Amino acid sequence: MTVSPDSPSDLTRRTVLRRAAAAGLLATPAAGFLAACGDDGSTDGATGEKTKDNPFGVAKDKGLEVAGFDGGFGKDYFEFNKTKFSGKYGKAEVKYSKLILTDYQPRFYGGNPPDVLNNSSPETIPVGNLVKGDQLVDLTELLNSDSYDEPGKKVKDTLVAGTVESGLHDGKPYTLNYAYSIYAHWYNQTLFDKEGWKAPKTWAEFTTLAEAAKAKGIAAYTFQGIHSWYIHNVVNEWIWKVGGKSAIVAIDHLEPNAWKSEAVKGAVEHLAEMVGKGWVQAGAAGLDHTTTQQAVIDGKALFIWCGSWLEGEMAKTIGNAKLSVAAPWDITTADKAKFGTIHAAPGEGFVVPKKAKNTAGGLEFLRMMLSKESARKFAELTKSLPVVKGAADGLTISSALTSASKAAAEAPEVITWFYEGWYPTLQKAVGTQATELMAGRITPAQFMDEVQKAADAVAKDDKITKQKRTDA
Structure with a gap:
């Protein structure tokens, strides 16, 4: 299928959140997004039993491949979540890249993409092209699932304002932006x-x-x-x-x-x-x-x-x-x-490829990442804010993080494009x-x-x- 290179793409870490006022956002730093469904609303790749604790039906020991961007946020938070996933469902693997477009676009064309893709690097894959080619899971199911570690809350309700909107394409969520960056x-x-x-x-x-x-x-x-x-x-x-x-x-x-x-x-x-x-x-x-x-x-x-x-x-x-x-x-x-x-926005986008071998596992990996425990670990390891509400509250780990949070909280207006x-x-x-x-x-x-x-x-x-x- 031929698509224009200018097809609308996702709002990655290098784009902007829509309406959120920085003060409101930073009062409760947060993370969040939606998850994958098949065309009939059911999760693709779900071969395990669906339970409250396993909402997507992840099969144990099926294996999971995560494509991670080895950039400014480093590798440690990937390794933390890999260990977390592996302890519950069996082996997960993270493969790191410096140029996501170069390394992973060919795998979409070949029909063998990873189960989770961190689509953030100097060269990212245009999400508009992937959506037109029916290559990505609509993340609505993830957003509507129960939070991993906050009983009674749906994932979407644990996220900072503007996070869901920042990953929409043609009105549907295809990207989960994980970091709340102050620029x-x-x-x-x-x-x-x-x-x-x-x-x-x-x-x-x-x-x-x-x-x-x-x-x-x-x-x-x-x-x-x-x-x-x-x-x-x-x-x-x-x-x-x-x-x-x-x-x-x-x-x-x-x-x-x-x-x-x-x-x-x-x-x-x-x-x-x-x-x-x-x-x-x-x-x-x-x-x-x-x-x-x-x-x-x-x-x-x-x-x-x-x-x-x-x-x-x-x-x-x-x-x-x-x-x-x-x-x-x-x-x-x-x-x-x-x-x-000031300019502030959710970024560092993640997607779940529709033709992956374990889309249920991909959704569950993102649900784990959006737990308060994982989001707080992200803040500790990267000295950056996550998009999960309250995950970084009380942390005094960095003068830069403190300065950025203060600047955004005091901003009279947030720059977006x-x-x-x-x-x-x-x-x-x-x-x-x-x-x-x-x-x-x-x-x-x-x-x-x-x-x-x-x-x-x-x-x-x-x-x-x-x-x-x-x-x-």
């Missing part, structure tokens, strides 16, 4: 305390700080150059900051010349200003994520944009550095979004052109021209299903 600019609080610096709230304050850092041979800014997804997020956040929600809604809806608005112009001109004034780490456009993230830890750069997995990802080299969150500072003196507005999941080629164009801009190879006007061409191509392509925000 922002991060800085080394240890360095700032030493120098007597404070995170800026305005562009003028950032300018003063950038010049002070430059005088000491420190770059004010860096980014994960060879992974363009990171800088595309900065562009979107700054567009929202300057133009408010309406500027991003116009982009999501492919409105004519949405990428040539004053909000886009203000955002990219300020990014270009950083380059022109020598505030960006030299050569960052050609460096990878760990190298540039380490530059902040080592005091060679002040700020880098990343998700709240940053501390866990850099745990082996972080030393005595303490990482803190800076919400997007005011870009202009007339920004429509208030200071403190959807085109990234709906139209992957447009997202790629934004990232590519933003990288070129940050390398000083194109101008803001050229950025807007090239990205608008990409948006127009998507808008004119009748093979691509067009989507609309429900919160516009």
Whole structure:
């Protein structure tokens, strides 16, 4: 079956939750999602007896294969849940990948996918394509099942607001997003305390700080150059900051010349200003994520944009550095979004392939992951928030986690966009052109021209299903 590469895909860790206010979400951090059914509403691959304790009818000793992404959250939480599943149902195996698309898309085509897939990496499989090809289990049965360790509660009722919505495709749940990520600019609080610096709230304050850092041979800014997804997020956040929600809604809806608005112009001109004034780490456009993230830890750069997995990802080299969150500072003196507005979302998506050998086991593995015990272990191991309500309550395991939670809880508004999941080629164009801009190879006007061409191509392509925000 041939499908467009721009078919709507899931909202992974790199996308945004729909309506949830950060304060409400973080008051009770949570995780959740739905589970698999066959076309008749029954679970595929269920050969064991269905009971209250085994709602999907998992057969013992059938074996389970989990495809895990070996990224910022690491492997330990997979191993915890593998042991948990194996103790009840027999051997489970986790195979780790750095590029999910490359390693696992061929297995969908071959009809032998894993039982659970962590569809999160620099190259993910577009969920829209899988849904059109009838390759994924609708997770409704999981959502409606009993919580693994909270008697009297259904799985869906244990999840933070916005989690279910973030995994919907054409109104049905196909993705379980497991981590609640706070996205922002991060800085080394240890360095700032030493120098007597404070995170800026305005562009003028950032300018003063950038010049002070430059005088000491420190770059004010860096980014994960060879992974363009990171800088595309900065562009979107700054567009929202300057133009408010309406500027991003116009982009999501492919409105004519949405990428040539004053909000886009203000955002990219300020990014270009950083380059022109020598505030960006030299050569960052050609460096990878760990190298540039380490530059902040080592005091060679002040700020880098990343998700709240940053501390866990850099745990082996972080030393005595303490990482803190800076919400997007005011870009202009007339920004429509208030200071403190932040980008936060459920992410780190999991799916259950419909043609897997043990879909019942795949659903049960996710139900176990959504237990409060497993979600709390995820927080302890990764220093990141899960989507299960209350799972991380009382944990004081990380200055970065504390800082991120506080920033999101105090946010007057939560930044969201959807085109990234709906139209992957447009997202790629934004990232590519933003990288070129940050390398000083194109101008803001050229950025807007090239990205608008990409948006127009998507808008004119009748093979691509067009989507609309429900919160516009």
